[in-house]
Amino acid sequence: xEVVNLxxxxxxxxxxxxxxxxxxxxxxxxPGETVNYSVEYQGEYERYYTSSTWIPSSWCSSISTPECNVxxxxxxxxxxxxxxxxxxxxxxSSWSTLKELFNRNSTVLTSPRMKISKDGYHLIVEFExxxxxxxxxxxxxxxxxxxxxxxxxxVREGGNLVHLETMEAGAEYCVKAQTIVxxxxxxxxxxxxxxxxxxxxSPL
Amino acid sequence: GLKRLHLGSCxxxxxxxEIRNEFLEIKGYVQAEDENLDNRILKxxxxxxxxxxxxxxxxxxxxxxxxxxxxxxxxxxxxxHIRRKVSSIxxxxxxxxxxxxxxxxHLMCHCGxxxxxxxxxxxxxxxxxxxxxxxxxxxxxxxxxxxxxERT
Amino acid sequence: xxxxxSGLPKPINVTFSSVNMKNVLQWNSPExxxxxxxxxxxxxxIYGQKRWLNKSECRNINRTSCDLSYDxxxxxxxxxxRVKAIWGKHCSKWAETERFNPWLETQIGPPVVALTPGExxxxxxxxxxxxxxxxxxxNSVSMHQIxxxxxxxxxxxxxxxxxxxxxxxTNHTLEFPQLESDTLYCIRVQAYVPGPRxxxxxxxxxxxxxxxxxxxxxxxx
Numbered sequence: 001x002e003v004v005n006l007x008x009x010x011x012x013x014x015x016x017x018x019x020x021x022x023x024x025x026x027x028x029x030x031p032g033e034t035v036n037y038s039v040e041y042q043g044e045y046e047r048y049y050t051s052s053t054w055i056p057s058s059w060c061s062s063i064s065t066p067e068c069n070v071x072x073x074x075x076x077x078x079x080x081x082x083x084x085x086x087x088x089x090x091x092x093s094s095w096s097t098l099k100e101l102f103n104r105n106s107t108v109l110t111s112p113r114m115k116i117s118k119d120g121y122h123l124i125v126e127f128e129x130x131x132x133x134x135x136x137x138x139x140x141x142x143x144x145x146x147x148x149x150x151x152x153x154x155v156r157e158g159g160n161l162v163h164l165e166t167m168e169a170g171a172e173y174c175v176k177a178q179t180i181v182x183x184x185x186x187x188x189x190x191x192x193x194x195x196x197x198x199x200x201x202s203p204l
Numbered sequence: 205g206l207k208r209l210h211l212g213s214c215x216x217x218x219x220x221x222e223i224r225n226e227f228l229e230i231k232g233y234v235q236a237e238d239e240n241l242d243n244r245i246l247k248x249x250x251x252x253x254x255x256x257x258x259x260x261x262x263x264x265x266x267x268x269x270x271x272x273x274x275x276x277x278x279x280x281x282x283x284x285h286i287r288r289k290v291s292s293i294x295x296x297x298x299x300x301x302x303x304x305x306x307x308x309x310h311l312m313c314h315c316g317x318x319x320x321x322x323x324x325x326x327x328x329x330x331x332x333x334x335x336x337x338x339x340x341x342x343x344x345x346x347x348x349x350x351x352x353x354e355r356t
Numbered sequence: 357x358x359x360x361x362s363g364l365p366k367p368i369n370v371t372f373s374s375v376n377m378k379n380v381l382q383w384n385s386p387e388x389x390x391x392x393x394x395x396x397x398x399x400x401x402i403y404g405q406k407r408w409l410n411k412s413e414c415r416n417i418n419r420t421s422c423d424l425s426y427d428x429x430x431x432x433x434x435x436x437x438r439v440k441a442i443w444g445k446h447c448s449k450w451a452e453t454e455r456f457n458p459w460l461e462t463q464i465g466p467p468v469v470a471l472t473p474g475e476x477x478x479x480x481x482x483x484x485x486x487x488x489x490x491x492x493x494x495n496s497v498s499m500h501q502i503x504x505x506x507x508x509x510x511x512x513x514x515x516x517x518x519x520x521x522x523x524x525x526t527n528h529t530l531e532f533p534q535l536e537s538d539t540l541y542c543i544r545v546q547a548y549v550p551g552p553r554x555x556x557x558x559x560x561x562x563x564x565x566x567x568x569x570x571x572x573x574x575x576x577x
Contacts, residue, residue, distance in 0.1 A: 045272070242405065
């Protein structure tokens, strides 16, 4: 192999949304060559208890794209560090690491996509399946001029049509929801309010 | 979801589900490495939930440090999947230890004779076995520890 | 006379099958001995205790399962089971299970579901599944006592609108009000314990028709 000066991959950072964590970096380009990358991680435990050992990432040993899904590596609410090196044939760059450690409690939580429907007098709600960490705090009320008593229910998982309330004939009900992620003790903002009207009294 | 751990006046909330799911991924592998079926490190006689509430926090703090200082870091495996899961559990225990420090700082973690005595028993069960065998057995008994924690 | 441990192949796939703490050791006959008059002998061990114990009811049996529920009744302990094949004077080595943790690994059976139709409603009464009993006279232990966070996932399917939806409840009685009269609904209930991936068996689908609307019946007469 012709000896090439292989720089360490720059600009390492973690982008995290809804508990999906993606590590990215700027590519190392060598004209006419394909550069591969390897990713390793360490949690707080590795830094303080095992003299800073590193663990190969679950999915990114010798990949060619400058991006790695590290969701399966980050499974505790502590500060993690990542390092990446470039390899070309038998040559390897030095490791580059995160400028700032990453903790999953900084993930961006978006408000949930929700669909409300009815089966006769029954108000039904359905959420997208966002994975095992997510619960949904659903707030709902009957629209009426004088009182707007809000009720709420916790829906434990997405992907199912869940019964919310038995509606009064002809009344309009409104619903809004936010996600709750207990492991990081945070929740998203509420989504857009949606309303639906119950069927009228069935004709005799 | 989150569960409350009642250690006398010290109450922690911790995510059992995630830790237990991680343990279930290594249970078969690690317990199969343990050939000494006729003894146990975490014996029922030293169960966390049977200790006086006032000394539970101290006893649990000892157990946590035992796993952090002597078990997770000394477990050797060439299997990266297992290593990742052990790392995940260890880092989760670190999060619990941080919460426990708050109780410590608020003087809720009194260490009395019972806690010291029972922890000494556990340590002696551990030290009766030789190095890696003891580590493997202790790691394989995490479901016993998790069950103790749940029953507090 | 004790058998001679020879090259007889061991039983394979030795596991515990457990529903509501009824813990049955099961295995497959070893390669090459299927169809022969091979018999089996079972032992079990309480993890941490010194000796393997014989299961007398499962000595020299020709079936490939052995109910160890009585011997593994304490669901806070952990256990091993093992079995060996015996053919004439020859016997195999022992084949062992993984460490079995009943509390963590038992499958939650379905509740008993009683439905009562109304004109525009269906009432549902659930009876929690029970832990396996050592003998019939013993008091029942509900799986709800063992798993306080036990919940029910109740699904109802409206055969007319072809819509199915769910209710997650913890109590044992619930009602589906405001339904359509004279309509066939199918209900299925699954008891589950939030937490590690614990298997759960749903109840069979039970279908029932809401009563005819009495007022419109009177009008017609």
